Amino acid sequence: MPIIRFLPVLMSLALVFPPGYVLAEESQAELAKKLNNPVANLISVPIQYNHDSGLGPNNAGRNITNIQPVFPIELDADTNIISRTILPVVNYQSVMPGDNGASGIGDTLQSFFYSPKAPSANGWIWGAGVAVLIPTANKEELGSGKWSAGPTAILLRQQNGWTYGALVNHLDSFAGQSGRQYVDSTYLQPFLSFTTSTHTTYAINSESTYDGQINEWTVPLNFMVSQLVKIGSRPVQFQVGYRKYVTNPTDTPDHGIRAAATFLFPK
Template sequence: MILKPFRATIAATIAPFAIASFACAEDADLAKQLSNPVASLISVPFQFNDDSGYGPNDGDKAVLNIQPVIPFSLNEDWNVISRTIMPVVWQDDIAGDSGSQFGLGDTLQSFFFSPKEPTAGGVIWGAGPAFLLPTATDELLGGEKWGLGPTAVLLKQEGHWTYGVLANHIWSVAGDHNRADVSSTFLQPFLSYTTPTAWTFALNTESSYDWKNEQWSVPINFSVSKLTKFGEQPVSLQIGTRYWAEAPDNGPNGWGVRAGITFLFPE
């Protein structure tokens, strides 16, 4: 009987720490899912990139990528994950004295068919089609071409680490015949580390190769993000930098800035 008040006091003292520990573990798990491009998690990232050095006038370009990720369950074994990249672009003198433009760029729409469970070796993968949609609101903001091709992702998550690669290739199939045809390969090897307190440190490249002009674009990105909550809404905040290791003669150069906010909608 004497121990009952003592036990109650201990329980009352420990409970907040246990709840906080559970919340941290839950946040870390959500943060780690964000490192998986085919996770069964609805998310809406807003990613901002700012780069300079375009063309002979060292033009500037700022892009806000709106990138909703929506998984759909096909059956007990398979998901299909819809990933959209819709850029909102502001640019100035990127092609000499070309002035300023603001509006939508071309949209990339991908669908990944992915097993719900990793393979026996813990490998997670997905593959499917990718579509280039000529949604640009200005001729200098897009290529005015329809395109399609394959896309795939392969990754593994071990402990706090996530590593893998995402790739696609797009060929133009229709559009303005006066504009250049598209044949472009995109390669994104990625590596990230998520801490128990839901911080994520990420390194990747978003390299593309233009087969028509035989030119590489290779930005190397490093970012730090933290998963937190606004009320009950999980949100990931990101800040980072990028360095252009390779770019076309009229492309960006030097250092750029990346920042982002991602809204998560776990089931």
């Protein structure tokens, strides 16, 4: 596979692990709070495994492991650019007769958010920027074959252990394989979580996608529990969850499970 397919994640990892990087002590309470904020001033590397069941006429299974490095780029004393990368590693079974399934790398989603470091006077945290879908898939079945881009934004608030808000982006294709379908996709993720004094987080969100080409929503509800711990001196958050699809477009799974580990690198 051409090395260019891996450039986005390699660049992200190079910044996540800069030469001479030294960890600083930060309270677990503060880290747990930052983990619920997608534009926090915190370097992290989540590795998220998802398994979905009931896909297509064959009730097939699908496994997606997302490698999601996140890092802030400081613009000045008050603002950051937050880079968020999602590189999926996909394996799915035969969805319908005549389909043999596929395994490999999917398309990479790269987002950049301009975000103030501190909340606004009324407590709101926000970020806005651009999202780019990069056609890194090594097989036709695993990607769009298109370069796509569009706006992205996030708005949230944190108080008394609660975090609530929403993340949104919209993608339109502008280049790529001429024979592939045009990308017209909107992503909406409202979220709500509560973190206890023992750094356990209970969360619910909906990672919903609207496909403008077929005029259909795919709406999964995720219910998750996370625990922040230290392994040696390294803070790590572990997460498990259950997902239920509440809409049923063509070939949408019925339900799924999630397990994730997020490795933290406090600045």
